[in-house]
Amino acid sequence: MSLQSxxxxxxxxxxxxxxxxxxxxxxxxxxxxDPVSGREGPGEIVVTDGVLxxxxxxxxxxxxxxxxxxxxxxxxxxxxxxxxxxxxxxDAETVATGxxxxxxxxxxxxxxxxxxSPALDEPGVLExxxxxARASGSPVEVLAYGAVSAxxxxxxxxxxxxxxxxxxxxYSDDGAPVRTAKLLRSALLYAGMLGLxxxxxxxxxxxTASAEANEGYVASILGLAGWxxxxxxxxxxxxLAVLADALRDEPRxxxxxxxxxxxxxxxxxxxxxxxxxxxxxxxTPHHLxxxxxxxxxxxxxxxxxxxxxxxxxxPWADEALTAWPYDTSLRVNPPLRTPVDAAACLAALLxxxxxxxxxDHAPHTVVDKEVEFGMASNGISGIETALGVLIALVxxxxxxxxxxxxxxxxxxAAIVAGWPALAATAAARKRGLTEGAPADLVVxxxxxxxxxxxxxxxxxxxNSPFIGRELSGRVLLTIAGGRxxxxxPKGGDE
Amino acid sequence: MNVETEPAxxxxxxxxxxxxxxxxxxxxxxxVDVVTWPEIELIMRTTDEMKGVLARPIRKVPALNGRRVTxxxxxxxxxxxxSFETAARNLSADVVSVATATSSVTKGESLVDTIRTLEALGxxxxxxxxxxxxxxxxxxxxxxxxxxxxxxGWHAHPTQALLDLYTMRQHxxxxxxxxxxxxxxxxxxxxxxxxxxxxxxTAAGADLWLCGPATLLRGMDRxxxxxxxxxxxxxxxxxxxxxxxxxxxxxDVVMALRIQRERMQGGLLPSLREYAARFGLNAERVSxxxxxxxxxxxxxxxxxxxxxxxxxxxxxxxxxEQVANGVAVRMALLxxxxxxxxxxxxxxxxxxxxxVREAARxxxxxx
Numbered sequence: 001m002s003l004q005s006x007x008x009x010x011x012x013x014x015x016x017x018x019x020x021x022x023x024x025x026x027x028x029x030x031x032x033x034d035p036v037s038g039r040e041g042p043g044e045i046v047v048t049d050g051v052l053x054x055x056x057x058x059x060x061x062x063x064x065x066x067x068x069x070x071x072x073x074x075x076x077x078x079x080x081x082x083x084x085x086x087x088x089x090x091d092a093e094t095v096a097t098g099x100x101x102x103x104x105x106x107x108x109x110x111x112x113x114x115x116x117s118p119a120l121d122e123p124g125v126l127e128x129x130x131x132x133a134r135a136s137g138s139p140v141e142v143l144a145y146g147a148v149s150a151x152x153x154x155x156x157x158x159x160x161x162x163x164x165x166x167x168x169x170x171y172s173d174d175g176a177p178v179r180t181a182k183l184l185r186s187a188l189l190y191a192g193m194l195g196l197x198x199x200x201x202x203x204x205x206x207x208t209a210s211a212e213a214n215e216g217y218v219a220s221i222l223g224l225a226g227w228x229x230x231x232x233x234x235x236x237x238x239x240l241a242v243l244a245d246a247l248r249d250e251p252r253x254x255x256x257x258x259x260x261x262x263x264x265x266x267x268x269x270x271x272x273x274x275x276x277x278x279x280x281x282x283x284t285p286h287h288l289x290x291x292x293x294x295x296x297x298x299x300x301x302x303x304x305x306x307x308x309x310x311x312x313x314x315p316w317a318d319e320a321l322t323a324w325p326y327d328t329s330l331r332v333n334p335p336l337r338t339p340v341d342a343a344a345c346l347a348a349l350l351x352x353x354x355x356x357x358x359x360d361h362a363p364h365t366v367v368d369k370e371v372e373f374g375m376a377s378n379g380i381s382g383i384e385t386a387l388g389v390l391i392a393l394v395x396x397x398x399x400x401x402x403x404x405x406x407x408x409x410x411x412x413a414a415i416v417a418g419w420p421a422l423a424a425t426a427a428a429r430k431r432g433l434t435e436g437a438p439a440d441l442v443v444x445x446x447x448x449x450x451x452x453x454x455x456x457x458x459x460x461x462x463n464s465p466f467i468g469r470e471l472s473g474r475v476l477l478t479i480a481g482g483r484x485x486x487x488x489p490k491g492g493d494e
Numbered sequence: 495m496n497v498e499t500e501p502a503x504x505x506x507x508x509x510x511x512x513x514x515x516x517x518x519x520x521x522x523x524x525x526v527d528v529v530t531w532p533e534i535e536l537i538m539r540t541t542d543e544m545k546g547v548l549a550r551p552i553r554k555v556p557a558l559n560g561r562r563v564t565x566x567x568x569x570x571x572x573x574x575x576x577s578f579e580t581a582a583r584n585l586s587a588d589v590v591s592v593a594t595a596t597s598s599v600t601k602g603e604s605l606v607d608t609i610r611t612l613e614a615l616g617x618x619x620x621x622x623x624x625x626x627x628x629x630x631x632x633x634x635x636x637x638x639x640x641x642x643x644x645x646x647g648w649h650a651h652p653t654q655a656l657l658d659l660y661t662m663r664q665h666x667x668x669x670x671x672x673x674x675x676x677x678x679x680x681x682x683x684x685x686x687x688x689x690x691x692x693x694x695x696t697a698a699g700a701d702l703w704l705c706g707p708a709t710l711l712r713g714m715d716r717x718x719x720x721x722x723x724x725x726x727x728x729x730x731x732x733x734x735x736x737x738x739x740x741x742x743x744x745x746d747v748v749m750a751l752r753i754q755r756e757r758m759q760g761g762l763l764p765s766l767r768e769y770a771a772r773f774g775l776n777a778e779r780v781s782x783x784x785x786x787x788x789x790x791x792x793x794x795x796x797x798x799x800x801x802x803x804x805x806x807x808x809x810x811x812x813x814x815e816q817v818a819n820g821v822a823v824r825m826a827l828l829x830x831x832x833x834x835x836x837x838x839x840x841x842x843x844x845x846x847x848x849x850v851r852e853a854a855r856x857x858x859x860x861x
Contacts, residue, residue, distance in 0.1 A: 212627070215712075215713065216713065217713070217716050217717055217720055219713065220713035220714060220716065220717045221689070221717060222627060222628065222649055223627040223628075223646070223647050223648035223649030223650065223686060223689055224627050224628075224647075224648075224649075225648075226712070226713060314720055314725055314726070316725075316726050317720075317725035317726050317727075319727065324631060324635060325628060325631055326627075326628030326631045326632065328632075367604070370604070370606050370632075371604055371605060371606070371632070372605055372626035372628065372629040372632055373626065373627065373628040373629075373632070374626040374627060374628070374647070375626060
């Protein structure tokens with residue numbers, strides 16, 4: 001049996017099905033990426049009884065022919081931001097389908113947002129999610145945030161202490177910002193006391209009321225109501241000011257700003273970090289790789305839409321509109337921005353301002369998406385395409401492969417390690433290729449292209465802008481905690 | 495078919511030296527952005543033919559006899575709906591009229607389900623008005639027939655832009671807009687009429703000026719700047735200003751757009767009184783335009799706000815002509831769309847054709 005590659009070869013069988021301990025798995029002549037040691041190169045791994053028994057780095061003659069363009073082995077990915085919709089919206093996703101989708105995307109650990117119904121604002125909801133995760137049989141570890149406010153209503157705090165005792169990894173009213181600065185201050189203080197962060201969706205709801213797309217050239221032409229940059233910048237300013245204030249009373253207060261999308265808001269975080277504020281942030285694959293011109297029908301990567309002077313190119317002038325406009329799979333919050341903003345997201349990723357990439361995986365039903373653009377639910381089903389999008393960036397020579405892997409592994413773990421109550425927990429553990437530890441890894445073929453289709457997505461949410469398109473980086477195998485999470489059906493055929 | 499009953503032998507007669515002969519191949523008309531200049535000329539010529547029909551004692555031809563036109567209006571409209579229905583009846587089409595207040599839309603039926611239902615009931619040409627930008631594109635994706643956009647959100651109102659163009663050409667010497675100054679004054683931000691007119695008038699080579707208060711021009715300056723260098727194939731530049739005198743001065747055409755009362759609640763305007771004083775088309779302002787300039791309004795008008803009553807009823811006003819031309823333009827488009835189906839070789843080919851945006855070719859003079 002061998003993997004789909006000219007060089008790498010698998011010599012032994014896995015455990016028979018998802019959830020079972022991987023008894024024996026050997027991979028020869030693959031490209032290993034270990035973001036903990038910072039090392040990458042040709043190598044071999046052996047997994048025995050769920051343990052990563054050996055990691056061998058090959059040199060000289062043995063390594064010949066093995067490049068970073070073929071089969072790659074990396075630690076299992078960690079998504080700090082996903083929506084699994086259970087309880088309440090099981091038509092869109094369940095913990096089981098979400099975990100299957102995650103494993104297909106190479107993820108072994110996922111943090112779920114609490115905008116379920118009922119909201120995850122008391123421990124009973126967390127218990128439901130955990131029992132669904134256990135029942136799924138998937139070894140993908142499902143973590144969760146609790147809501148900041150009761151019922152995410154922005155009025156009073158959720159059962160924060162009880163949620164902490166039950167094991168949430170932080171608090172967020174994601175989908176919306178914490179409604180008032182006053183409540184955010186309380187939340188930062190109380191969560192800080194508990195050693196946990198507030199994860200903030202930064203949006204000034206007044207400025208974005210009824211918004212449909214990024215305010216700018218594309219929205220102007222398409223007649224879509226604009227979501228201005230100021231809507232995010234204003235919210236980030238507020239959040240940073242409140243954090244600085246809260247820190248005087250509670251030094252353990254932590255703020256994480258998720259899915260930042262604009263040049264100006266990332267600049268604010270860059271300066272705040274330089275000033276020593278305990279703030280972190282992340283960016284999404286879609287804000288890195290897509291731009292608002294996709295809504296008009298463009299289908300080129302954001303970096304292909306940048307002019308030589310660093311400004312956004314005009315898709316009308318370029319005659320780059322090749323798809324039907326107003327595709328609701330592109331309606332997302334925050335909205336797809338300009339190619340210049342996408343480049344700023346990449347710059348932030350490269351300079352560490354936003355070290356982690358999160359998917360903001362937001363599955364929706366056809367009922368919620370096959371409607372008029374302005375009536376469609378916000379969100380992209382993205383946990384299965386995140387790797388492919390990052391590989392496109394790597395292939396364009398804008399992001400080193402090791403940095404892409406780090407953004408999916410060690411960077412999110414390092415963010416969690418900065419949250420005092422979690423510093424010593426498994427979620428904060430360094431995600432490397434460590435001999436003797438339970439195998440937690442992904443094997444993918446960087447060169448192997450796969451077509452994103454409704455059938456190929458394990459998620460119930462088919463709201464992907466990549467449907468019908470090819471992505472590189474087919475995931476061949478995902479092992480989570482020593483157990484089989486995903487195996488490419490083609491992988492064992494030959 | 496004989497000449498008496500066939501309004502125009504378009505696409506089959508030899509073209510003039512000036513205009514290259516062109517066949518209509520669009521399955522839908524969702525906006526004028528993908529319509530090439532030769533196709534716009536074709537629409538204008540077909541409209542001429544339809545005007546001929548309307549000049550007859552019996553304004554009816556059997557061109558669309560037995561064809562089924564359905565109007566689906568999700569937004570209140572009198573003139574556009576009546577204009578389309580009149581146009582369809584003049585071509586002997588069977589017309590079904592669906593207004594949202596009386597359909598199952600109020601029971602929560604989705605647009606997709608509504609359109610599938612109308613198709614199952616036999617609709618062939620769907621004329622649609624919707625308050626959400628882009629809605630007709632969703633309709634066109636799922637509807638097996640032809641979709642004709644009767645106005646979507648802030649985005650597009652192609653038949654209005656075409657009837658505006660037709661009316662302007664009637665009044666301008668030589669029927670040529672190249673170098674002619676057209677000023678559109680009003681709520682540009684929320685106007686689908688303005689957006690479609692940007693596409694058609696920059697294709698026609700007009701010297702287009704958009705004017706309004708800064709709050710109602712948001713984003714338009716960026717658009718104008720992007721097009722300033724003649725970047726878009728087939729389209730010239732246009733100007734954006736809040737200086738109404740500069741916009742109107744020496745204009746050949748002055749068009750006012752409706753100001754809606756909601757704009758005050760949204761904090762975009764201090765008062766209608768202030769708007770009327772600063773931007774309303776009164777006699778004094780219109781006198782800055784060329785002596786032979788025409789005054790237009792897509793309707794419905796707020797007389798005394800965006801346009802003074804004496805201007806609206808003056809000899810310069812062509813507002814009722816716009817309404818009359820609207821019927822002819824819509825007849826032409828219904829005719830062309832209905833014929834397009836066979837001409838393009840059926841469903842697939844036509845659907846394919848509209849998925850690929852063509853590079854429009856404008857009159858050379860605008861380069």
